[in-house]
Amino acid sequence: MKLYRNLTIKQKQIVWAWGFLAIPVLFYTVIRFYPTGNAILISFQDWNLLGERTWTGLENYQKLFADPTFWKVFKNTFVYLLIGTPVSLVISFFVAYHLDKTRFMHGFLRMLYFLPFMTSAVAMAWVWRWFYQPVPIGLFNNFLSTFGIPQINFLNSTTNALPSVLAPAIWAGLGFQIIIFMAGLRAIPQSYYEAARIDGVSPWTVLWEITIPLLKPTIVFIVVFSSIGFLRIFDHVFNMTTGNPGGPLNSTKPLVLMIYETAFSSFDMGYAAAQTVVLFLVLLVVSLMQLLILRDR
Amino acid sequence: MKTVTFKALALGVATSAVTLLSTAANAVEIEYWQYFFDARVTAMEQLIENFRAANPDITVTMTHFPYADYRTKVAAAIPAGEGPDVVQLFYGWLNDYAEAELIQPLPADTFPAATIDEEFFPMVQAMKEGDQYWALPTAVRSLALFYNERLMEEAGVEPPTTIEEMFAAAKAMTKRDGAGNLTQVGITAGMTAQDHHWWREGLIRQQGGEPYLNDYTTVNYNTEAGLAALELYTSMFTGEDAVTAIGFMDEPQAAFKAGRAGMHIDGSFRIGSLNKTRGLKWGVTELPATADGTRSNYSSYWVNAITTKAEGEKYDAAVKFMQYITSDEAMQIWLDTVGELPAKPSVGLTDANSNDATYGPFIRGLAYANTTKFADESAQRQLMVEMVERITLEDMSPADSLAIAAEAEQKILDEYYAD
Known part of the structure; x- marks a missing residue:
């Protein structure tokens, strides 16, 4: 106690700060950093969860880079990212921009858009899975066949399967992004718009010169957030393709699903850990790049 | 009065529970x-x-x-x-x-x-x-062939005993709509279900082949018998007179339960859930034999x-x-x-x-x-799924697709038995 009394105010503040920080620091060390370090360690080992861990050096990584499935899956993961992020960004901005101007049933409409975000991804994925089936049970194909339009193979196709899985995933995340965009739009001071109106600027210029530049922090947040989400996409794919995980010829398999399968169906923990490390590095690089590019200069 | 009875009952239960626990404590x-x-x-x-x-x-x-x-x-x-x-x-x-x-x-x-x-x-x-x-x-x-009695009766066919009869019966029970889309299949198909076992241990052996050698460490189905078995299997869902489709009604057993499939190959563990399906009249018979009576099954x-x-x-x-x-x-x-x-x-x-x-x-x-000795059953099944997908979705010839599958499966086995 005497020790504490002798400290300066500044030092006391530090003690208190660390006192409060101790809980999250402990949490992060035990729940986050220790397993992360352990995963990196396992990625250099051979382990089937039952026997001894044996040291294998870089073998898991060599196997990974020589595995054509990995490259296919790697590509899929980036297709999810490169289609998913821009499409969801544009749609959610479009909806938020117009919803912001709508007064009629504003709250109800906002709720409708937000509802999918609160729905369980598993339930949603299964419902969409059944929507996509061929006749006689698929909703979309039944609709098509009523008008005599040929069937579309949504899920049982190497080209259509990925967009079909991505569509409900985008839709599910839309509600969140719309709410964030609307908050961003509300935060733009009205005086800019008033000034623009006095100067007689076209609505297009207002959007391009005022709204979008001032929304930049919001856009950065949504891009980073949704990119990480699409790079880690799992539950939609897993549930829409159970039985044949990852779709026909791995056409929809993302990296996370491959990790899950390697770890919990093949029980090749070392190999799965190596994939996890690669995913970690990808997430790190993508997030840093986005922060750099979209940062305020 | 009621409370007293309840209390007595509770006391009785408690006492017997204590007795039970004390005996358990002495025992192993x-x-x-x-x-x-x-x-x-x-x-x-x-x-x-x-x-x-x-x-x-x-x-x-x-x-x-x-x-x-x-x-x-x-x-x-x-x-x-x-x-x-x-x-x-x-x-x-x-x-x-x-x-x-x-x-x-x-x-x-x-x-x-x-x-x-x-x-x-x-x-x-x-x-x-x-x-x-x-x-x-x-x-x-083990596996057997389930059949829908109502559909069999409607089509005027008997439960098949040979593969040839199975195809004929399947054809009789297949229905299409005006645009040629399947609305009812003669038999279900899909390597994701039990068909990969039927193909490995059933069809290949019935064609005179031996799917694996050296106590299941060597793949041996990239042979004439293996190809014949694969072609027989894919003929169910390819060509003009297909009697089924992969992924019809999402899952084979779902199609059979819904009464939209005439026949379905599955394991004995399916009996319970079929019994619970209301309105489904089903029967079961042994897996079909070849014309000369050869049979083979998976267990x-x-x-x-x-x-x-x-x-x-x-x-x-x-x-x-x-x-x-x-x-x-x-x-x-x-x-x-x-x-x-x-x-x-x-x-x-x-x-x-x-x-x-x-x-x-x-x-x-x-x-x-x-009984197949698997090194990694789900990975080995996945290879069979992909073997069929290459044929149906990428128009690869069965022979080429079979060779790729055999090579990939050998790799899994080699890796597993290496250490």
């Missing part, structure tokens, strides 16, 4: 683990009760997990020393558990290999090493093994329990409750069981069944 307690499946749990509860009646000093506690978590939980718990004394494992996992010294072989004096060889169906011998058995099943499973099973955690009196108790759950009596109870087939001919091939309209075809199938 062993733990048994299996995955959760309603009928299996009920059957095991009954077996534990019977066992306790015969051995009042041994208490068996059963713990069960959902199937999806079972493998991971067992794999995490046993090495940590937290697990059961007797555990139920899929036969395909046994190798890994034995190698990691997590289970111990059954004692040769109580379970002499010669007697087991004689008393059990031959596929159980996959569990034998030298003159000791690592584990034993209570029940086994799999879950085994019971003693873990290395069981020592001293717990070990003795575990051995006794193992003896009981592999007895004739236990097998009959398992058949009656779960619908899984007895692992011994002495129980399975009784007149009542082998002529049973439901279980008979499966039990008769055991006589000519083979």
Whole structure:
């Protein structure tokens, strides 16, 4: 106690700060950093969860880079990212921009858009899975066949399967992004718009010169957030393709699903850990790049 | 007045519970683990009760997990020393558990290999090493052909006994709408279900082939017989006169349950859920034979093994329990409750069981069944799924696709047996 009394105010503040920080620091060390370090360690080992861990050096990584499935899956993961992020960004901005101007049933409409975000991804994925089936049970194909339009193979196709899985995933995340965009739009001071109106600027210029530049922090947040989400996409794919995980010829398999399968169906923990490390590095690089590019200069 | 009665009752319950606990404390307690499946749990509860009646000093506690978590939980718990004394494992996992010294072989004096060889169906011998058995099943499973009686009647066909008859019957039961889309299939298809077993151990052998050599360490289906089997299989869903489609109604068993499929190949474990399907009139017959009467089937099973955690009196108790759950009596109870087939001919091939309209075809199938030794069943199944997908989605020739699958599967086996 005497020790504490002798400290300066500044030092006391530090003690208190660390006192409060101790809980999250402990949490992060035990729940986050220790397993992360352990995963990196396992990625250099051979382990089937039952026997001894044996040291294998870089073998898991060599196997990974020589595995054509990995490259296919790697590509899929980036297709999810490169289609998913821009499409969801544009749609959610479009909806938020117009919803912001709508007064009629504003709250109800906002709720409708937000509802999918609160729905369980598993339930949603299964419902969409059944929507996509061929006749006689698929909703979309039944609709098509009523008008005599040929069937579309949504899920049982190497080209259509990925967009079909991505569509409900985008839709599910839309509600969140719309709410964030609307908050961003509300935060733009009205005086800019008033000034623009006095100067007689076209609505297009207002959007391009005022709204979008001032929304930049919001856009950065949504891009980073949704990119990480699409790079880690799992539950939609897993549930829409159970039985044949990852779709026909791995056409929809993302990296996370491959990790899950390697770890919990093949029980090749070392190999799965190596994939996890690669995913970690990808997430790190993508997030840093986005922060750099979209940062305020 | 009512409260008093209730109090007396509560007191009675409490007292008996205390008595029960105190007896249990003096006795040996062993733990048994299996995955959760309603009928299996009920059957095991009954077996534990019977066992306790015969051995009042041994208490068996059963713990069960959902199937999806079972493998991971067992794999995490046993090495940590937290697990059961007797555990139920899929036969395909046994190798890994034995190698990691997590289970111990059954004692040769109580379970002499010669007697087991004689008393059990031959596929159980996959569990034998030298003159000791690592584990034993209570029940086994095999495949058979389920058929929808109403659709058969409507199309005027009989349950098939040969492959040729099966195709004819399937054709008669296939229905299409005006645009040519299938609305009812003659038979279900999909390697994701049980068809990969039917193809490996059934069709290939029926074509005169041998799917694997050297105790399942060498892939041997990239042959004429393998190709013939694959072409036979893909002819069900390719070409103008296809009698089925992959992924029809999402899952094969769903299509059959919904009464939209005439026939469906599945395991004996499906019986229970078909029985619960209202409005479905179904029958079952043996897997179709070739024209010259060749038959072949696939069988799999879950085994019971003693873990290395069981020592001293717990070990003795575990051995006794193992003896009981592999007895004739236990097998009959398992058949009656779960619908899984007895692992011994002495129980399975009784007149009542082998002529049973439901279980008979499966039990008769055991006589000519083979058990694939998988290194990684889901990965090996996935190769079969992809083999068919390359043919249907990428127009690859069956011969090329078969070669790719054989090579990939050999790689999995080589990697597994390398260490």
